Amino acid sequence: MLSFILMLILGCVAIAWLVTSPQRAQYRRRKVVSSPFPTRWRHILKKRFPYFLSMPADLQLQLKKHIQVFIHEKEFVGCEGIQINDEVKVTIAAQACLLLLNRQTGFYPQLKQILVYPSAFITENEQTDASGVVWYNRRVLSGESWENGKVILSWHDTLVGAAAPFDGNNVVIHEFAHQLDQESGSANGAPILATSKDYQQWSKVLSQEFEALKHCVATNTPSLFDNYGATNPAEFFAVVSEVFFEQSQSMAAQYPELYKQLSQFYRLDPINWH
Incomplete structure (x- = not known):
């Protein structure tokens, strides 16, 4: 009976630890930024x-x-x-x-x-x-x-x-875009979006522009995006994220729907910053 009670107590402590973990993290962060x-x-x-x-x-x-x-x-x-x-x-x-x-x-x-x-x-x-x-x-x-x-x-x-x-190339932005992508599992070019209904339009726009970049690479046609983005959807998301932050005006002018999707995802509109 004593061992059962001990196990029950330990279980409750573990549950409390898990439940309060986000709150403790927020407390630590507030303390850091203070x-x-x-x-x-x-x-x-x-x-x-x-x-x-x-x-x-x-x-x-x-x-x-x-x-x-x-x-x-x-x-x-x-x-x-x-x-x-x-x-x-x-x-x-x-x-x-x-x-x-x-x-x-x-x-x-x-x-x-x-x-x-x-x-x-x-x-x-x-x-x-x-x-x-x-x-x-x-x-x-x-x-x-x-x-x-x-x-x-x-x-x-x-x-x-x-x-x-403002040259559209930034290794840190690229790799941390991958980190965002990987939060949903393996990197596949579909990071966690605000709502489930957002994925349909995200997939439509990014798939279309991914195929367009692959065509540019195949035909040796210049593009705003680095050719490495044509490797796979994950690399495409990382590459266009670089351009979104560093060449936002060009991206919005040439790829307005893609810019809109990234602006909604990042909740930023850097076109007016520069």
Whole structure:
């Protein structure tokens, strides 16, 4: 009987822990953002992320609070000798949190670590084809998003992307768009939308533009979007997210329906920021 009572108590404690976990997270976050945004972080933002200066004042304030929470909750790991300091953390966090503005967010709840390499890194993946032959795929990457709670970034490419905020290429935006996509399971180009009825139009518009980009690649026709977006729907979503934030006017003019879908998803309208 005593063991049964003990198990019952432990079960109630576990349930209470799970039920109150979101509330405890919100409490911790409120406590974090109640502290002033450090002056040295403000200097880093202005130096390394000029995009910040083009944003409306209310979104600048919101972004700074998001940066505080992100840095508090995520672990940054330096690889191949790179030292993790405030400049690394703030530069990456600012670009990653750009995707979270105006949205109910768990701050990338599945993400635990950001691994930072000095420059492009090499990955090797073992694959088996239909005939059973095992082969190794060796790639040089500037970023990668994993479903097991990690994002890998090249610090060099992170700096380049941040310093050129209107060229439509940003590795941090790209990889963290994948993180949003992966919140619904495997990345497939369909992140969690506001309501279930939104998926029909999302699928229609993004599928149409994905096929159009594949046609551009096949016919060697220039496009606003990087050819890498034609790889699969997940990469297409990540690529168009880069362009949405960095070349919003061109995107709205050339692809108004696609821009509308992304604007509804991100709950932002950056066309008027620049």
